Amino acid sequence: MRISRSIAPESAMPRGPATSPATPGAVSSTLTARGPSGENRRPGGGMTLGDPGRRGAVSVSELTFALKGHVESRFSNVRVFGEVLSARAVQSGHLYFTLKDREAQLPVVVWRSTLARLPLRISDGMQVIVVGDLQIYPPHGRYQLVARSVLDMGAGLLLARLEELKQRLAAEGLFDPARKRPLPLIPRRVGVVTAETGAAVQDILSTLRRRYPADVVIAPCRVQGPGAAREIAAALHAVARVPCVDVVIVGRGGGSLEDLWAFNEEVLVRAIAACPVPVVSAVGHEIDQPLSDLAADARAATPTAAGELVVPQLSELRAQIASRVGRLAHQTQRHQQAARTRLNAARARLGDPRRVVAERQQAVDEQVMRLDHAMSRALAVQRERLTGARAQLRHLHPRETVTAARARAAALGERLDRAVRALLVTRRGALTHARRTLTVLSPTASLERGYAIVRRPDGLVVRDARQVDIGAHVEVILYGGALDATVAARRERNAYESEET
Structure with a gap:
């Protein structure tokens, strides 16, 4: 295995935008009571009680378990900050303390398994952030916070910044699994970006020597402290440009959150996402996952595991x-x-080739004869079709069509003449009858027979003698002309009316 240490970090890369701590959201909930056996109940008479003497009241245990079901289901994985008070470790290995601020106190319990994973030692007076689940302890009727992790206030602000950056980069697609590339089976060269001294680089080199004698190009850089992220990004950019480097390991050994913070900075995460070759993130820390693990094409829990991941076992x-x-x-x-x-x-x-050829020739002759017979039959059918088509063509000749159309037109013309003449006769008879009826009913006909029409000056036709007064002027319309007359006398009956009338 050949090792090159000639790669030096490039100049500082542009600094990413500043991040701000996340703002905690509000919590809203609705009370749902549960009894000790888990049944749904409603305090204040909403349960079915066996003793009517209760008058709808609930027992202490029923109310306590109702609150327990309500609180624990809605206040899990909460973050609470305050000052540590009365921290004490008991014989079982658990730790109890009170988290307080100016106006309230909250009991906190840290189980032994959780306490063993914490990177800090809790003591009175510390300002911490506790992440955990709120729990009600029915035997004592009090609530407490069961801690999942405890961070000092500085670490809590870092985690808030980290979460904001994680959400923003995830929205840009930098952590999308679809963009992750497969690692090469047998890389020609392996790039290593880590501190030049320390256990991480030695673990990687020893693992590569043991598994597969690949060429290694080391780009040394600082892996913690101010400016470390920019140095790591510059070293990654430099080693990725070395010819035949097919994969790069970026990592370091374990440490506290502050020690590993360089692998959470935006400049390094973007450099890993933009690297032209696959990148393996190898940060030796199992409790929290740095953002470099999310942006890399593959993640290794330790530098040793990264060496095992990038090269195969030669013997295998x-x-x-x-x-x-x-x-x-x-x-x-x-x-x-x-x-x-x-x-x-x-x-x-196959047998004798000559026999096979003879059989094939005979089959060809039979096919030729069948083809000749089929062609003859096809020609006869076509001739019959042609004869029939000629007969139809003569029948459908334009001359025949025009002659038949002219005959039909002549017949239709004669039918039209007869129909018109008959219609004229019918209409003339009807007209004569209407003229006669009109003549009979016309006022002129009545005047011609000697009758007259009398009208008042206002144009009203006089039908009754009582419609005019004596001395009134009237117009008498005759068949020939009209008379202006004055009424000298008025009789109630005319000469044509009978006495009975």
Whole structure:
């Protein structure tokens, strides 16, 4: 294995935008009571009680378990900050303390398994952030916070910034699994970006020597402290430009959140996402996952695991090659034997080539005769169709069509003349009858027979003698002309009316 240490970090890269701590959201909930056995209840008479003497009241345990179901289901994984008071460790290994501020106190319990993972030692007077689940302890009727993790206030602000940056980069798609690339099976060169001294680089080199003698290009840089993220990003950019580097390991050993913070900074995360070759993030810390793990193409829990991930085990690779060569030879032999068997069977079926050719020639002759017969039948059918088409064509000649159309037109013309003449006769008779009826009913006909029409000056036709007064002027319309008259006398009856009338 050849190691090159000539890669130096480039100049400082542009600094990313500043992040701001996340703002905690409000919590809203609705009370749902549960009894000790888990049934849904409603305090204040909403339950079915066996003792009517209760008058709808709930027991202490019923109310306590109702609050327990309500609180614990809605206040899980909460973050609470305050000052540590009365911290004490008991014989079982658990830690109890009170988290307080100016106006309230909250009991906190840290189980032994959680306490063993905490990176800090809790003591009175510390300002901390506790992440945990709110729990009601029915035997004592009090609530407490069961801690998942405890961070000092400085670490809490860092986590808020980290969460804001994580959400923003995830929205840009930098953590999308679809953009992750597969690692090469056998890399020509492996780039390593880590501190030049320390256990991480030695673990990676020893693992690569043990597994596969690949060329290694080391780009040394600082991995913690101010400006470390920019140095790591510059070293990654430099090593990725080295010819034949197929994969790069970026990492360091474990440490506190502050020690590992460089692997959460935006400048490094973007450099990993933009690297032209696959990147393996190897930060030795299992409790929290740095953002470099999310942006990298693969993640290794430790630098040693990263070395095992980027190169195969040489002995295993040789065993796989030998196994595949053996399987290939065996399959080749099987295919050859099967081909020989098929060839012998074909030879047995083929027999004497001259006999086979003669049989094929006879089959060709039969096909030629069948073809001649089929062609003759087809020609006869076509001739019959042609004769029928000629007959139809003569029948459909334009001259015949025009002659028939003229005959139909002449017949229709004669029918039209007869119909018009009959209609004229009918209409003339109807007109004569209407004229006669009109003549009979016309006022002029009545005047012609000697009758007259009397009208008042206002144009009203006089039908009754009582419609005019004596001395009134009237107009008498005759068949020939009209008379202006004055009424000298008025009789109630005329000469044509009977006495009875």
